[in-house]
Amino acid sequence: MPEQARDRRRYEVLASSSGICDPGHLSGKLWWRRLYGNARADPTPTPTPVQRWVTAWADAPSDAFGPASSEQTFREIVKPTVGSRGTVRLHFSNFFGTMPVTIGAAHVGIKGTGAAVSHDVAVTFGGAASVTIPAGGYATSDQVAMTFAYGDVLAVTEYVKGSWTALTEHNQAGSNVTSYATAANAGDKTADAVGASFTGTIFNTFLLDRVDVYGAYAGTIATFGSSTTDGIASGRDQHMTYPEQLAAALHAAGRDDVAIANVGIAGTQVLGTDPTAGVNRFARDVTALPGVTGVIDYLGANDLRGACVKAETLIAGKQSIAAQARAAGLKLYLATTAPSTFCGAQNPSGFGSRFAEAPGEEAQRFLINGWVVSTQPSTVNGTAVQPPGADAIIDFNGALVDPANRSYMKPTYDSGDDIHPNPSGYAAMVAAIPLSLF
The missing domain is CATH 3.40.50.1110 (SGNH hydrolase)
Incomplete structure (x- = not known):
C-alpha cells in the first residue's frame, strides 16, 4: 500500500x-x-548539529527510598542513547531528600559481565573527589574525557558517604535494569573493577539522574x-x-x-x-x-x-x-x-x-x-x-x-x-x- x-x-x-x-x-x-501536525505537510529542516551538551541518558527522580543505611557503594547500569564525542559528565539529584547527602567518590566506565567494569575513570566535582548535595539540590560533575559508541552500556559507580534515612531515586516499577550495590557499611568500593564487592542487586536508580555528553549534536x-x-x-x-x-x-x-x-x-x-x-x-x-x-x-x-x-x-x-x-x-x-x-x-x-x-x-x-x-x-x-x-x-x-x-x-x-x-x-x-x- x-x-x-x-x-x-x-x-x-x-x-x-x-x-x-x-x-x-x-x-x-x-x-x-x-x-x-505540520511535520510532513510543511517539512522543517533537520536541526544542524552544533557543539553542545545533550542528555544521553536520563531517569527522572520519582521519590525518596528507605530504609536507612550508611557507607554504601552503588553501581548503576545505564545505556546512553547516543555515542559520546569524547566528553562526558554526570548529574545527581537530591530533589526528594530531606537532608544533605555526600557522594564520597564517583566513577564511570564501560559495563562488563555482571558488576564488572572496564575503562573506568574517576569523576570529580569542582576538582574535588567528593561533593555534598543539599536537600532538594543537585550536583554536576566536572567533565570527563571518555569515548564510547552507541550501544555501549555504562556503569556509574557512586560511594554514598555517611548515613541517610532515604535516598532520592528513580523507582523502576518494572525492574527494567539490573544495577548493583555493596552491603551497608562496606565503604568506598568505586575502584573495584572486578565487581566482587557488589554482592546485591537493585532495580532502582539512586541519586544519578543524567549522563550528559558534549559534541556536535x-x-x-x-x-x-x-x-x-x-x-x-x-x-x-x-x-x-x-x-x-x-x-x-x-x-x-x-x-x-x-x-x-x-x-x-x-x-x-x-x-x-x-x-x-x-x-x-x-x-x-x-x-x-x-x-x-x-x-x-x-x-x-x-x-x-x-x-x-x-x-x-x-x-x-x-x-x-x-x-x-x-x-x-x-x-x-x-x-x-x-x-x-x-x-x-x-x-x-x-x-x-x-x-x-x-x-x-x-x-x-x-x-x-x-x-x-x-x-x-x-x-x-x-x-x-x-x-x-x-x-x-x-x-x-x-x-x-x-x-x-x-x-x-x-x-x-x-x-x-x-x-x-x-x-x-x-x-x-x-x-x-x-x-x-x-
Whole structure:
C-alpha cells in the first residue's frame, strides 16, 4: 500500500475511534495535518548539529527510598542513547531528600559481565573527589574525557558517604535494569573493577539522574510520560523501552546526533499537587535538560484510568504542559492515548476476559484523542476548548489499538496486563513516529 494511502487509513481508524468526524470529509493537507501536525505537510529542516551538551541518558527522580543505611557503594547500569564525542559528565539529584547527602567518590566506565567494569575513570566535582548535595539540590560533575559508541552500556559507580534515612531515586516499577550495590557499611568500593564487592542487586536508580555528553549534536528529545514511557514489561536488561527503541531507530537511520531522554515515571498523572504531576515536574524534568529541543508528551492515561478525570479537565492540564513547552521554545509532539483499561477497574471479569467497547474512561479517552488531532476550537463535554497547537501528532493509539475492540490494544502487543505493551508493542509505537520530525 502506498505510504499516503496507508497513513490515510491510519487516520481513518483514529478518527473513527475518536468520534471526531467523518474522515471522508477530510482531504489533502487537512487529514495529513490532523495526523502529523505540520511535520510532513510543511517539512522543517533537520536541526544542524552544533557543539553542545545533550542528555544521553536520563531517569527522572520519582521519590525518596528507605530504609536507612550508611557507607554504601552503588553501581548503576545505564545505556546512553547516543555515542559520546569524547566528553562526558554526570548529574545527581537530591530533589526528594530531606537532608544533605555526600557522594564520597564517583566513577564511570564501560559495563562488563555482571558488576564488572572496564575503562573506568574517576569523576570529580569542582576538582574535588567528593561533593555534598543539599536537600532538594543537585550536583554536576566536572567533565570527563571518555569515548564510547552507541550501544555501549555504562556503569556509574557512586560511594554514598555517611548515613541517610532515604535516598532520592528513580523507582523502576518494572525492574527494567539490573544495577548493583555493596552491603551497608562496606565503604568506598568505586575502584573495584572486578565487581566482587557488589554482592546485591537493585532495580532502582539512586541519586544519578543524567549522563550528559558534549559534541556536535542536533539536540535532546524528551519522552514525557508514565509507566509505558518508563518501559514496564519491556524485558529486564533488554533495553527495549520505546525511548530506547526510538534511539536505535534513529541510530540505524544514521542519526547518532539526536539524544533521547526518558523522563517517564510510573504511576504519574498530568494533574495533581504531587511534585511528580506533569504540570509540576515539566520544568524540572524536561526544560532543564541540556540541549533539549523537543518533547513527546504521552502523559494522561493514569488521569483517565486511576482518577477517572473527565476529558475537558485533562485537556486543561495538557494545555498547561503545551504552554510550558512553547514558553521554553520546544517542539511539542503530542501523542494519542492507547487503550489502558476501564475506569476504576481492570475489566468486569479480570484478565483474559474482554468487555465490549466501553463507556467510562474509554468515552473520555475517545474525546481526548479527538481533541489531540483537532485544529479548530471545539466543545468537549459542554466545555469550549482550544486545539492543542502541537507541532506534530504521533498516533500511538492507531499503532496499538485492536480494530476489533477499540477498548483494548492488539493481543499481539499486550504484555498481559491490558495496560502496557510488550517489546513488540513498544516497537509498534516507534514505527508510528516519523523520524523526520527530529
